[in-house]
Structures are given as C-alpha cells and as structure tokens.
Amino acid sequence: MASERTYGDIPGYPPGSTFKNRDELADSGVHRPNQAGICGGKDGAESIVVSGGYVDDEDYGTEIVYTGQGGNDPATKRQIADQQLTRGNLGLARSQIDGNPVRVVRGAGGDPKYSPKVGLRYDGLFRVVDHWHDTGKDGFKIWRYRLVALESADPPPTSADGATGEPAARTEATIQRLVRSTAVSNGVKRLHGYECQVCGIQLTTPAGPYVEAAHIRALGKPHNGPDVASNVLCLCPNDHLLFDTGAIYVDADGVVRQAGTDAELGKLRLVAGHSLDWTQLAHHRKHHKS
The missing domain is CATH 2.30.280.10 (SRA-YDG)
Structure with missing residues (x-):
C-alpha cells in the first residue's frame, strides 16, 4: 500500500x-x-x-x-x-x-x-x-x-560511524544547471496560439492562456537533445505527461497514437513557421514507445 x-x-x-x-x-x-x-x-x-x-x-x-x-x-x-x-x-x-x-x-x-x-x-x-x-x-x-x-533540509553529520569511521568526504564542485531557453519555448507557444498540438485545447487562466513546451528529445544526460524549436512540441499538461511517459507517441506519418494499442488519436497539429525535426520524434518512439 x-x-x-x-x-x-x-x-x-x-x-x-x-x-x-x-x-x-x-x-x-x-x-x-x-x-x-x-x-x-x-x-x-x-x-x-x-x-x-x-x-x-x-x-x-x-x-x-x-x-x-x-x-x-x-x-x-x-x-x-x-x-x-x-x-x-x-x-x-x-x-x-x-x-x-x-x-x-x-x-x-x-x-x-x-x-x-x-x-x-x-x-x-x-x-x-x-x-x-x-x-x-x-x-x-x-x-x-x-x-x-535535491537539496536536503537536514545538515550533514559532524561525524559518522560505520564504514569509514570518519565524515564522508565533501569537495567543492561547480554544478552545471540545465537552462532551458524561455525564448524558444515561448516562441513555439505563440506560433500555436497556445493550443495543444495533440488535442487542440487552450487552457484559459486569469493571467492568460496556458500551455507547455515539451522537448521531444530530453535535454539532460544521456539524451542531450538540442534546445531548439524543432525539438519542441506545444502541449497541454495532460498530453505533455502522456508524451513524456510514452503513453502516446507520434508515428512517421504524423499520427498521434496510443502506446500499447497503437490506436489512432488524430494527426499532430502543425502550423506554418514551426518545423519539426522528425528524427527526434523517431528517437522518442525508440526509447519511450512500449
């Protein structure tokens, strides 16, 4: 449980x-x-x-x-x-x-x-x-x-019992943080009018329309995908989660399908000015499609 x-x-x-x-x-x-x-x-x-x-x-x-x-x-x-x-x-x-x-x-x-x-x-x-x-x-x-x-709220121990008999070694390090380009993400969202490329929904909030930028090939190790518009989809939160977890995928013909059954959910919505890198969608299918 x-x-x-x-x-x-x-x-x-x-x-x-x-x-x-x-x-x-x-x-x-x-x-x-x-x-x-x-x-x-x-x-x-x-x-x-x-x-x-x-x-x-x-x-x-x-x-x-x-x-x-x-x-x-x-x-x-x-x-x-x-x-x-x-x-x-x-x-x-x-x-x-x-x-x-x-x-x-x-x-x-x-x-x-x-x-x-x-x-x-x-x-x-x-x-x-x-x-x-x-x-x-x-x-x-x-x-x-x-x-x-994640940073922990608990401080490190001043002493340690057990395997080494001394505090765990701590060295200074430079952490390279992954920085996503806000300009790239926002540009893709605007091109699609803040509408999801899978379902067409546009969420409206008091602060304006909301949609999410989903990287097709992940930016972090070991994928090292590029942070460029051709590697970004404009998705609602639901379809963003489904895409990231491999519950849905886009086939070579641009059809969105449900993983497992391969049921057709419709064509991926495309707009002028936003060209996709279809090799990245192939990479997504290879590593996320069940």
Whole structure:
C-alpha cells in the first residue's frame, strides 16, 4: 500500500550517514531491502542503491542514469535477459509522475569518484525526471532512469560511524544547471496560439492562456537533445505527461497514437513557421514507445 511508503529523509540519518553493510542499512530504514537495489512497487519507489551492480549505470554526482532491476547475473554483473516495467522499475516510473523524492545510497562498488571506499553511504534525496527503455551494453532491453539531486533540509553529520569511521568526504564542485531557453519555448507557444498540438485545447487562466513546451528529445544526460524549436512540441499538461511517459507517441506519418494499442488519436497539429525535426520524434518512439 502507498501508505506504507516513507518518502524523504529518515530521521536520525542525514545525508552523509554511513553503513558497514546492507543489514545495517536495512535496519536504519534508509533502504529497507537486504538485497534489492530498489525499494518500491507499483505505488512508487522510496530508495535505491547505486553500487556498480549494473554495467549500464552512469554516475555524475548530482545526476545519475540508473539501470532498473531484473535480468542481471549477480556473479558477473552482466545483463542476461530483458527487463520489464514491473516491481521497482514501475515504482521509479511512478515516482516520476507523483514527484516523490527518492533516497539514494551509494555503495563501495560504484563509481569511485562518487562512492565510499568501503560500505555504503546515504547521499540524500533525488527526483526522477525521466525514464525510458534502451538496449543495454549486453544487448538486452533495460529500463533507465535519470535522477537529479535535491537539496536536503537536514545538515550533514559532524561525524559518522560505520564504514569509514570518519565524515564522508565533501569537495567543492561547480554544478552545471540545465537552462532551458524561455525564448524558444515561448516562441513555439505563440506560433500555436497556445493550443495543444495533440488535442487542440487552450487552457484559459486569469493571467492568460496556458500551455507547455515539451522537448521531444530530453535535454539532460544521456539524451542531450538540442534546445531548439524543432525539438519542441506545444502541449497541454495532460498530453505533455502522456508524451513524456510514452503513453502516446507520434508515428512517421504524423499520427498521434496510443502506446500499447497503437490506436489512432488524430494527426499532430502543425502550423506554418514551426518545423519539426522528425528524427527526434523517431528517437522518442525508440526509447519511450512500449
């Protein structure tokens, strides 16, 4: 049940808290499973462990491209079967939709640049900003999630017990924040008269019409899509969510379809002056269409 989930920091264990092993970590409640890398289910995911168990993981410190669970040989850490959007994988996708934060724990087997030398360390709250499927390095289907760090209200500990016997190392770093071009987004919205390209709805507020700019190919790692008008759709909030999560897609003929059934929902609405990069829509279908 969703009520059993605990999202956010666990009292008494601020970011930087260390643990000797998985049993100690589980006892703390920061990450409750003794083995699984994701604590979650269809109602959401509350925590993950990044410890080098999957060859497709990418750790950038304040951003993580995380590989879902399943199909992995724990002895070789290689993928031997396709992953499914079930259990913890579905939970991480649900956390993106609901906006619930995810506790991130790093283990000694992860990227040495960001991981503890021994044991495990709680590194704070992250949010899931994107999820998609891909073909992994071993040739099997995997689910991938991009998580970005949130600032925690709890201060770091002045001392730490457990794996290292000393406070977790903290170094100064320059964080490159992703800046979206307001001019690009607003230009696309104006061209479409603030009407959704999928359903044609224009939402009216006391401050004027409202619609959202949806990047077809995401700007962040590892997609690195361009912040240009040809990579932007003008969508209402409902269709923006459906597009980002792969519930709808645009086929090669410009028809909007429902994922799973491929049911036709109508033609994508186009206007003069807004040319789309159809290779980006093909990229969206490849990585988001179920």
